């Protein structure tokens with residue numbers, strides 16, 4: 001907002017952490033910057049348009065806007081977004097404004113159908129052409145000179161010879177005449193076929209494998225979960241991802257069940273019946289069979305069907321309630337080692353592993369630690385066995401996806417340590433019941449199994465001189481300071497990369513980023529995926545602020561705060577967040593805004609809703625420090641966010657609240673969301689709230705009976721029974737169809753499934769819903785948006801005097 005803002009009452013009492021007192025004067029909530037308005041404005045301005053990437057440092061439309069990308073030499077914002085598209089020229093300037101310099105890279109981001117998939121370039125036996133000195137890959141920024149015989153690398157300035165096979169004449173502009181025929185010269189994103197030099201042991205990789213590892217202990221059998229998984233796999237395995245144009249998936253599959261011991265299954269196609277082999281010595285895990293364990297699904301379909309039918313019966317009478325966990329992952333790694341392949345483990349697990357075995361855990365939950373200096377230990381994984389397992393998994397390209405079904409604390413921080421270092425996902429279903437959670441879990445499993453992804457990946461981010469990548473945040477493993485290793489990386493996982501200055505950047509040449517990801521495709525091809533982005537550099541702070549992107553900034557702040565709480569008290573981290581917010585905004589006010597009364601809050605246009613997100617971040621479960629939250633839930637949220645891209649953190653921190661009571665049933669459109677505040681709800685209203693993790697249908701206490709009739713086939717709110725609270729019946733009327741189609745679309749679109757919860761105004765479960773109204777005072781602590789803004793304003797004024 002470059003103009004003056006409505007006056008803010010200053011000097012309102014309260015210290016950090018306790019600034020929830022009432023403002024001196026009641027302000028009109030409509031007068032403070034609104035996220036829904038910013039989103040709608042961007043949609044109106046840029047929605048449905050083409051975003052061409054031919055301009056250096058161009059700020060893209062918001063993640064919430066639908067647009068089409070035309071790659072003209074820079075990577076699509078679907079792959080890379082930045083906190084600012086104009087970097088400060090000097091480290092001093094960066095320090096002065098404290099705006100973090102970071103990119104959020106989602107290397108396998110899904111592209112809409114109307115955008116071209118990445119081209120694959122083959123440079124023959126010698127492999128992709130790279131700069132001799134810095135090893136950057138051929139890209140649109142290389143400058144061809146000397147009649148096309150040599151090229152200068154724009155990353156390190158080294159002059160390289162052009163290999164004979166790659167020589168081409170230059171046109172009168174100094175551009176190669178084959179410019180448009182070569183993706184690596186004209187596009188921001190493309191792939192190279194990798195040669196054997198890029199493969200383990202100089203051997204082409206085998207196709208990856210998926211192993212399904214099902215905990216068959218008492219609670220999973222009793223809840224019906226094991227049967228549910230087995231039944232679903234019969235149809236789901238038909239849908240394993242495959243290469244474009246391939247008839248069948250190349251992915252091999254294998255099956256393990258376990259409790260205190262592990263059962264491996266031979267499902268070789270020649271067998272009439274599957275064969276079970278038991279390993280009870282879990283201390284030295286090995287795989288008892290090689291031939292017949294990892295098979296092609298198409299070939300072994302009959303035996304696998306047979307097995308999936310038998311598993312629930314085999315363990316129907318089990319009384320075993322103890323489980324092992326680390327040996328299960330170890331078994332997966334050993335199986336991939338033996339088969340010389342990478343792949344993914346799908347582990348379905350219910351309880352804390354207390355059986356005598358490596359990685360045995362004990363209950364260390366302690367709510368008394370909340371809000372103390374030792375709170376960080378609740379988020380820290382237990383060292384030792386799991387640390388080593390992560391290392392082994394990454395070395396083998398073994399990604400772990402974990403589906404947890406706990407009825408109590410299970411030390412998620414430790415159990416999810418391996419998934420969160422191997423590009424895996426962590427799903428959790430508390431007190432799982434097939435009737436109410438079955439479909440929700442199956443949606444997750446289906447999404448997870450069908451995701452496009454790369455295996456055994458290592459990512460390297462190169463930059464032009466003057467700055468470099470210094471820190472990485474994601475579901476990744478770092479063995480050294482530059483190579484980002486991921487056992488697998490799927491279309492929803494993003495790595496946030498922070499940059500620092502080495503030297504002065506030039507306004508004239510700008511700054512370049514090249515992200516190179518070496519990986520194995522689902523068909524077993526070794527490839528390099530390259531994303532290039534050119535940014536502007538500036539010595540003007542106003543230019544830097546103008547090119548900031550709030551959604552990316554908040555992604556960076558969320559991940560850095562969630563990492564910081566592993567090592568510092570949560571309170572310190574929150575203080576740092578508030579201070580940095582005030583500092584960034586004060587620096588703008590001091591250096592970029594036109595003079596105005598000190599009582600006016602002035603925010604940069606690109607950051608005018610930054611305080612809402614920041615306040616929401618501080619109220620999230622990991623940072624709020626309430627004993628009412630479960631330790632596992634907090635750890636889960638912390639780890640989930642670490643792998644998120646900009647779209648997901650945006651939605652997580654500012655849910656969509658959609659009014660449905662006056663929806664136009666004849667229109668395709670979804671009603672525009674309203675601000676996440678109780679003030680926007682109406683007693684006679686019907687609202688949908690969704691943040692990518694949770695979804696609620698809220699029913700006002702005075703909801704019109706015809707509306708309740710249309711949706712629930714019940715005469716009034718009072719007639720809704722418990723059974724109504726998780727599903728909408730399929731009724732044949734326009735309103736029911738419309739509401740179900742809106743919910744269905746959201747469930748389809750988001751990376752994870754969400755469990756629909758239907759809540760009546762003033763009922764107890766409404767509390768769950770209310771904690772997502774992020775503009776209001778937090779139920780478990782944390783201030784309202786209005787109060788936060790006033791507090792930040794006061795801090796800014798103090799910084800300026």
Ligand SMILES: [Zn+2]
Pocket residue numbers: 131132133134135136153154155156157158
């Ligand atoms: Zn170079």
